[in-house]
Amino acid sequence: MDVAAIAKEIKRDDMLQMYHYLRLTRALEDRVTALYRQGRIVGGVYTSHGMEAIAVGYASALERDDVIAPYHRDMGAFLIRGFTTGEILAQYLGKRTGPTKGKDGNVHMGDLRRGVFGFVSHLADNLPVAAGAALAFKMRGESRVVFTGTGDGGSSRGDFHEAMNFAAVRKLPVVFFCTNNQYAYSTPLRLQMAIPNVVDRSKAYGMPGEIVDGNDVAAVYLAAKRAIAIAREGKGPTFLEFKTMRMHGHSEHDPAKYVPRELLEDWKQKDPILKAERLLKELGYGEESYFQRVAEQVKSEVEAGVEFAEQSPLPEGPEMLEGVFADGADSY
Amino acid sequence: MVTTARATEEVSYLEAISQALDEEMARDERVFLMGEDIGTYGGAFKITEGFLQKYGEWRVLDTPLAESGFVGAAIGAAMMGLRPVVEMQFADFISCAFDQITEVAAKNHYRWGAAVPMVIRAPFGGGVHGGPFHSECPEGWFFHSPGLKLVAPSTPYDAKGLLKAAIRDPNPVIYFEHKFLYRRIKSALPNEDFVVPIGKADVKRVGNDISIITYGAMVHLALDAAQALTEEGIDLEVVDLRTLIPLDKETIYSSVRKTSKVILLHEDNKTGGIGAEIAALLAEDCFDCLDGPIVRIAPPDTPVPFSPPLEEFFLPKTSDIVSAARKLAAY
Numbered sequence: 001m002d003v004a005a006i007a008k009e010i011k012r013d014d015m016l017q018m019y020h021y022l023r024l025t026r027a028l029e030d031r032v033t034a035l036y037r038q039g040r041i042v043g044g045v046y047t048s049h050g051m052e053a054i055a056v057g058y059a060s061a062l063e064r065d066d067v068i069a070p071y072h073r074d075m076g077a078f079l080i081r082g083f084t085t086g087e088i089l090a091q092y093l094g095k096r097t098g099p100t101k102g103k104d105g106n107v108h109m110g111d112l113r114r115g116v117f118g119f120v121s122h123l124a125d126n127l128p129v130a131a132g133a134a135l136a137f138k139m140r141g142e143s144r145v146v147f148t149g150t151g152d153g154g155s156s157r158g159d160f161h162e163a164m165n166f167a168a169v170r171k172l173p174v175v176f177f178c179t180n181n182q183y184a185y186s187t188p189l190r191l192q193m194a195i196p197n198v199v200d201r202s203k204a205y206g207m208p209g210e211i212v213d214g215n216d217v218a219a220v221y222l223a224a225k226r227a228i229a230i231a232r233e234g235k236g237p238t239f240l241e242f243k244t245m246r247m248h249g250h251s252e253h254d255p256a257k258y259v260p261r262e263l264l265e266d267w268k269q270k271d272p273i274l275k276a277e278r279l280l281k282e283l284g285y286g287e288e289s290y291f292q293r294v295a296e297q298v299k300s301e302v303e304a305g306v307e308f309a310e311q312s313p314l315p316e317g318p319e320m321l322e323g324v325f326a327d328g329a330d331s332y
Numbered sequence: 333m334v335t336t337a338r339a340t341e342e343v344s345y346l347e348a349i350s351q352a353l354d355e356e357m358a359r360d361e362r363v364f365l366m367g368e369d370i371g372t373y374g375g376a377f378k379i380t381e382g383f384l385q386k387y388g389e390w391r392v393l394d395t396p397l398a399e400s401g402f403v404g405a406a407i408g409a410a411m412m413g414l415r416p417v418v419e420m421q422f423a424d425f426i427s428c429a430f431d432q433i434t435e436v437a438a439k440n441h442y443r444w445g446a447a448v449p450m451v452i453r454a455p456f457g458g459g460v461h462g463g464p465f466h467s468e469c470p471e472g473w474f475f476h477s478p479g480l481k482l483v484a485p486s487t488p489y490d491a492k493g494l495l496k497a498a499i500r501d502p503n504p505v506i507y508f509e510h511k512f513l514y515r516r517i518k519s520a521l522p523n524e525d526f527v528v529p530i531g532k533a534d535v536k537r538v539g540n541d542i543s544i545i546t547y548g549a550m551v552h553l554a555l556d557a558a559q560a561l562t563e564e565g566i567d568l569e570v571v572d573l574r575t576l577i578p579l580d581k582e583t584i585y586s587s588v589r590k591t592s593k594v595i596l597l598h599e600d601n602k603t604g605g606i607g608a609e610i611a612a613l614l615a616e617d618c619f620d621c622l623d624g625p626i627v628r629i630a631p632p633d634t635p636v637p638f639s640p641p642l643e644e645f646f647l648p649k650t651s652d653i654v655s656a657a658r659k660l661a662a663y
Contacts, residue, residue: 067412100444110444112411118444122435128404129436135405136412139364139390146408159431162401169396324478326447326502 004282007218012285018060018217019276019286024298025052025076026273028085031302032092036252042094043105048073050215050247053272054179056080057220058147061228069117069130069148071179072107073246081114085305086312095312102315103323123154127163127176134172134231145231147224149177149240153184155198161205164237168205171236175227176202178239179214181246186258202239214242215272218279245270343521346514348488349453350379352495353417355525357387360415363499364391366402367419367453376421377455377514399428403452407437407504410450415499423456423508424468437504438479451498452506456484457549457599458647459512463638469548469600474506475576475609481530482576484508486551488519490574493528501530508576510549517552533580535587539569542657543587545610546597547573550648554597557653566661576606584610585618592623593660597648602630624663627656 007015029047036045048055055076059068070077078088083099091098091109099109100118110118117133120126130148137144154160155178167174178198182189195201202209208230212223220242227238245267249256280286343351357363364387365380371394374381384392395402399420406416420426426433429452437448458467474480481503485491491509498505536551537558544554551572558568571587573580588594594614596607607628614626631646 069408104443108443110446112446117408117411118440118446120436120439122431125404125431125436128401128432129408129411131401132405132408132410132416133412134408136409136414139409139414158398159400159404162396162398163404165396166398166401166405170393323442323445325481326441326449328447328502 003213003216003219004279006222007279007283010218010221014060014221015218015280015283015285018056018221019280020294020298021056021060021076021079022052022217022273022276023294024079024085024301025056027295027298027302028079028088028305029075031306032089033252035092041092045092045106045252046072046250047248047252048075050267050271051179051181051244052076053217053220053276054177054214054242054244057217058177058224061221061224062145062147065115066145066147066228067115067117067130067133069126069133069146070107070119071149071151072119073179075107078107078109078116081116083109083111083114085302086308089305089309090312093309093312094314095309096315096319097308097312101319103320124150124157124160124163128159128166131163131167131172131174134167134174135170137173138170143232144173145228146174147177147228148174149179151184152178152180152182152189152192152198153187155201156192161201164202164205164207164239167237168207171234173231173234174237175224175231176237176239178241179244180241181244183246183250183256183259185250185254197241199239199241207237207239209239209241211241211243214244215270215275217272217276341520342518343488344515345488345491345509345517346377346379348492348521349495349509351521352492352499353380354383356496356499357383357391362413363415363417364393365417365419366393366395366406368395368397368421370394370419375419377511380419399425400432403429403432404436406450407432407440407448410448411440411446415449417451417453417499420452420454422462422466423454423470424465426452426454426470430473433474433480433504433506434477438477440479441503442479447502448504449502450504451495452504454506454508455511456508457510457512458636458643459549461638461640461643462636464635467636467643469598471506471508471576472600472605475606479504480577481505482508483530483574484510484547484576485528485574486510486513486536486548486572487517489521490528490534490572492521493526494530494574496525497527497530500527505530508548512549513552528574531575531578531580533583534572534574535569535583536572537568537570539567539591541567541591542593542595542660543569543571543591544595544597544653545571545573545584545587547576548599550597550599553648553650554653556650557657560650560654561657564658566657568657581613581617584613588614588618589621592621593663594622595627595629595653595656595660597629597653599631599648601633602628603633605630624660627660629653629656
């Protein structure tokens with residue numbers, strides 16, 4: 001598929017905005033990685049390095065009222081949903097100003113008002129939950145859509161299959177995706193499943209599926225748009241397999257020596273930012289000086305975030321006792 | 333008058349649950365039901381019989397056989413403003429949804445402030461020869477998971493009032509309904525809307541000599557034992573916990589302070605059970621007022637056996653309580 005030809009369907013402003021978020025995601029995660037190496041981060045760090053186009057592409061394709069139940073390398077989706085770099089860094093530093101007020105760390109953050117479900121480490125646990133949100137939209141006759149996914153590893157979990165089956169049976173307005181980055185921690189795809197493509201799993205549920213170049217933000221955006229349109233029309237769920245490569249270890253403490261270096265070199269050429277720049281040039285939407293400007297802009301956005309996070313207070317110990325139970329549930 | 337007739341009519345524990353569901357669905361359009369075979373078939377125990385015809389297939393959802401999947405879906409729907417009531421066909425099958433309940437529903441509000449107002453109905457308990465997979469009392473698993481509320485009614489009044497309270501509660505509530513009581517326990521219910529507040533125990537029989545702290549079907553066993561002991565001059569007080577989380581320590585403590593002797597009775601197996609926790613609490617907070625050892629009556633640590641003599645041996649009996657009470661009274 002000639003993405004450059006089809007990408008003309010994407011509005012110039014949308015393309016430029018996606019480029020901004022690709023750079024912002026990269027800059028933010030690079031900064032988080034640097035802070036981690038300095039020992040300033042509380043807990044682990046899981047980045048989307050080399051995979052930024054997936055979250056940026058699908059989150060850009062959604063409407064404001066839609067809901068996202070993200071995968072753990074979907075930083076771009078948080079940024080697009082309005083999480084500031086300051087809030088996100090505060091989360092990584094365990095500060096009270098982070099979205100979980102220090103109760104949870106890293107990408108384990110969510111906010112119902114911004115339509116983002118908090119991530120659960122038990123991979124694929126959020127897929128049935130996302131299907132349930134879609135059920136609520138369908139029952140109330142709303143035209144809202146849910147976007148949710150997991151990795152190639154998570155697609156082996158029962159909850160992945162239970163969610164897809166339930167959503168297909170009830171034709172729910174949900175889009176499932178798999179970020180196939182070829183490794184689940186150190187486990188390669190060939191030890192995860194006996195089939196070459198994760199998308200084949202969706203056939204068993206009578207669900208249309210598509211393989212998408214996960215490093216091409218325009219391809220991700222367009223595929224997401226198609227799947228979202230099907231969901232919004234009441235025709236049920238779609239499955240998207242985003243092929244990509246995890247360029248860092250499972251987490252920043254993992255040097256990922258189990259990944260052949262040649263494979264990484266190969267995928268480096270397919271870097272989503274480089275790809276987006278080539279596409280922007282081809283479409284006549286941007287050039288080197290513009291790319292440079294965006295790089296500087298996002299850098300200052302990230303630095304402002306670091307300053308906010310570092311100046312934010314840590315929570316007081318006894319605050320850990322708060323919030324086990326809710327006392328009112330009618331706010332959403 | 334119809335209303336007067338209904339007030340004096342005896343309602344079974346099962347009908348009380350059914351009434352609560354029906355009334356809450358009529359009162360609040362956000363309330364809907366999910367579970368296996370709850371639609372056309374009306375549920376394995378017929379609690380939702382006729383509901384599909386009355387409320388339609390989107391408020392009475394027959395689900396695929398996948399507990400984790402539909403409990404997860406209930407969590408998502410609850411976060412989006414609906415009020416799901418999920419039926420576990422048998423409480424035993426709740427283990428398939430353990431992950432969604434303990435990791436997602438229980439931790440959700442604590443982690444990122446999103447409430448999960450949902451109810452899981454779990455038909456539990458033995459005495460019906462269901463064997464190891466249809467008789468379990470799994471409340472202990474969840475008793476240890478912060479973020480969940482647990483209730484276990486013993487009478488039609490409590491069954492109806494606690495289910496209504498659970499549906500109106502902004503938290504995930506597991507509602508343990510005892511299968512043995514379904515058609516065996518009946519009473520008249522008020523005509524007007526009522527709830528039994530979550531977190532309040534109930535003294536089902538006032539007594540002065542020994543407190544029995546219990547819940548579920550065992551409440552009736554305790555009452556039978558109390559009756560049997562009156563002639564011997566041993567006066568039992570029967571405290572029905574009704575809610576296991578949050579536990580009503582105040583009612584437990586005031587009963588034990590009055591009687592100074594206590595028997596903890598439950599149908600879940602003994603080790604690490606609710607009785608163990610209450611024993612520890614009493615040792616911590618009421619040590620000075622105890623005039624005898626804390627006695628626990630509970631099944632041994634085995635799965636629930638199938639054959640009648642085996643199951644009978646497994647389950648606590650009135651005679652167990654009577655002999656324990658005699659010993660404790662003489663202590």
